[in-house]
Amino acid sequence: MSVDSRYCNDNWAKSLGGVTYPLLADFHPKGEVAQAYGLYLDGAGITDRATVIVDKDGIVRHVSSVGPAGKREIIDLATECEKVDAEYGGGLGDLPNLG
Numbered sequence: 001m002s003v004d005s006r007y008c009n010d011n012w013a014k015s016l017g018g019v020t021y022p023l024l025a026d027f028h029p030k031g032e033v034a035q036a037y038g039l040y041l042d043g044a045g046i047t048d049r050a051t052v053i054v055d056k057d058g059i060v061r062h063v064s065s066v067g068p069a070g071k072r073e074i075i076d077l078a079t080e081c082e083k084v085d086a087e088y089g090g091g092l093g094d095l096p097n098l099g
Contacts, residue, residue, distance in 0.1 A: 003031050003040075003047055041068065051077055055088035 001024040002009060013019040026033045026047070034040035034047040037060075041048055049070050053062040061084045066072055 001026050001033060001047075003027060003034065003045075037063070039065070044068070051080075053077075053080055053084050055084055057088070059088070061088060 003026050004012075005027045006023075006025040009023040009025055013023060024033075030045070031040040031042075031047060037050075037052060039048045039050045039052075040046075046068060048065050049068055049072070050063060050065040051072060052060055055061050062080045064072075064077075064080075
């Protein structure tokens, strides 16, 4: 999710050769979802670079932040996802096409 528009997200995904997961635009009102998670940086008008892992019941099970210029480690995030799946999982089933 980003505060960029759906069109920016689509172009970003295309520039990577396609993305296989849904991208969400927190565009209008700008940053409303990020604010709810405490991840909107009001002064800069951007979101913090953060990862929020939500279980199948919609409960937040993990939040981590690396700051706007930080780098996330995919192995660490995959490990967190596996932990959440093992404890609270059941899979996502068929995801709806949100595009």
